[in-house]
Amino acid sequence: GPGAGGGADLLRARMRLSLQERLWAFYRERVNIPGEEQAAARRAALDICAELRVFLHAKLPDMPLREMYLSGSLYDDLQVVTADHAQLMVPMVLEKNLWSMVPGEDTIMNVPGFWLVRRENLEYFPRGSSYWDRCLVGGYLSPRAVLEVFERLVAGSINWPAIGSVLDYVIRPVVPSETLTLEVQYETDRRLYVDFLPLLSMEDGGALIAKPHRPAAERHQNLWRQSFRAAETARLRALDREDGGCRCACLKLAKAVCKLNAALQRLNASQLTNALLLLSDTEGDWTQEALADRFLQLLRALVRHLEAGRLPCALNPKVNLLCELLEPEVDELGYTLYCALSDPEGLLRT
Ligand code: GDP
Numbered sequence: 001g002p003g004a005g006g007g008a009d010l011l012r013a014r015m016r017l018s019l020q021e022r023l024w025a026f027y028r029e030r031v032n033i034p035g036e037e038q039a040a041a042r043r044a045a046l047d048i049c050a051e052l053r054v055f056l057h058a059k060l061p062d063m064p065l066r067e068m069y070l071s072g073s074l075y076d077d078l079q080v081v082t083a084d085h086a087q088l089m090v091p092m093v094l095e096k097n098l099w100s101m102v103p104g105e106d107t108i109m110n111v112p113g114f115w116l117v118r119r120e121n122l123e124y125f126p127r128g129s130s131y132w133d134r135c136l137v138g139g140y141l142s143p144r145a146v147l148e149v150f151e152r153l154v155a156g157s158i159n160w161p162a163i164g165s166v167l168d169y170v171i172r173p174v175v176p177s178e179t180l181t182l183e184v185q186y187e188t189d190r191r192l193y194v195d196f197l198p199l200l201s202m203e204d205g206g207a208l209i210a211k212p213h214r215p216a217a218e219r220h221q222n223l224w225r226q227s228f229r230a231a232e233t234a235r236l237r238a239l240d241r242e243d244g245g246c247r248c249a250c251l252k253l254a255k256a257v258c259k260l261n262a263a264l265q266r267l268n269a270s271q272l273t274n275a276l277l278l279l280s281d282t283e284g285d286w287t288q289e290a291l292a293d294r295f296l297q298l299l300r301a302l303v304r305h306l307e308a309g310r311l312p313c314a315l316n317p318k319v320n321l322l323c324e325l326l327e328p329e330v331d332e333l334g335y336t337l338y339c340a341l342s343d344p345e346g347l348l349r350t
Pocket of ligand 1: 079227
């Protein structure tokens with residue numbers, strides 16, 4: 001009868017309340033990184049960035065680059081659990097008349113969100129006219145070849161032990177790594193991973209990054225990845241600013257849960273951010289009191305996306321953010337999250 005239903009509702013409300021409390025406690029104790037730790041990591045990253053700038057200017061004055069800069073969640077207050085990674089953005093300059101960008105959906109591979117960068121006008125401007133011609137593979141600028149150029153420099157010709165001893169860090173290139181990564185031990189028990197991320201500016205203000213498509217199939221070799229990170233992050237922040245919402249807190253919780261649970265590590269910030277943005281389209285209440293409800297809804301939405309094998313990018317729905325996951329990975333993620341729906345607090349016991 002109505003009495004029993006009311007009791008069940010009340011019980012449910014009480015359980016919600018406790019999940020809510022646990023989520024905020026977890027947020028304070030595990031997710032959030034102390035300001036001092038963030039500052040120390042940023043300082044170490046900046047020291048490395050400064051050294052690399054000096055080195056590249058001296059060693060390769062004609063490499064057409066704009067100034068390198070640091071970016072990533074460490075700089076957007078979206079990093080979670082430990083301050084342990086950052087991206088070193090390396091903007092490459094391409095001659096306008098020598099290169100053109102071809103969207104992935106217009107190629108035989110048909111992958112929205114990825115692009116080919118084609119060398120043009122070879123008959124008038126022969127190979128060698130552009131510095132980056134050395135990275136041509138089959139008429140296209142190869143992100144792998146670009147990464148190799150930096151790898152040779154960074155792993156081969158920089159005296160990291162010497163620089164490290166000046167800065168009082170232990171610095172070493174991580175090999176093998178999918179991108180190009182430096183490991184920086186800046187205190188006895190603190191490590192920072194700095195990823196090199198060469199990037200190309202697009203005409204509309206977007207960017208392509210040299211982060212390989214996975215799985216690393218031969219036919220995907222030359223694909224550049226369109227980065228939506230800046231726009232996604234800005235949109236999420238703007239929504240929170242408008243209504244004092246908890247979307248960023250919800251994102252950081254989800255990121256922490258994925259970072260701390262081995263079975264969820266394949267879910268990345270971009271997938272989580274976009275799932276949240278899509279949820280924001282239909283869900284209006286992002287008050288602090290709604291955190292547990294929204295968090296559970298996010299889990300449910302992720303399960304649905306994984307079941308469908310499709311998570312559209314909020315900024316370009318043609319892009320499927322699950323397209324690089326292998327089927328067993330999708331299954332494992334979906335199963336783990338599905339189980340978590342009946343025991344969400346289990347996700348916090350790590
Ligand atoms: P987190 O690494 O999970 O904390 O999330 P971030 O928001 O810092 O995202 C970093 C990841 O996004 C890295 O794997 C990058 O390769 C990738 N990424 C894609 N586009 C960008 C970009 O424009 N800037 C940065 N910093 N990372 C990007």
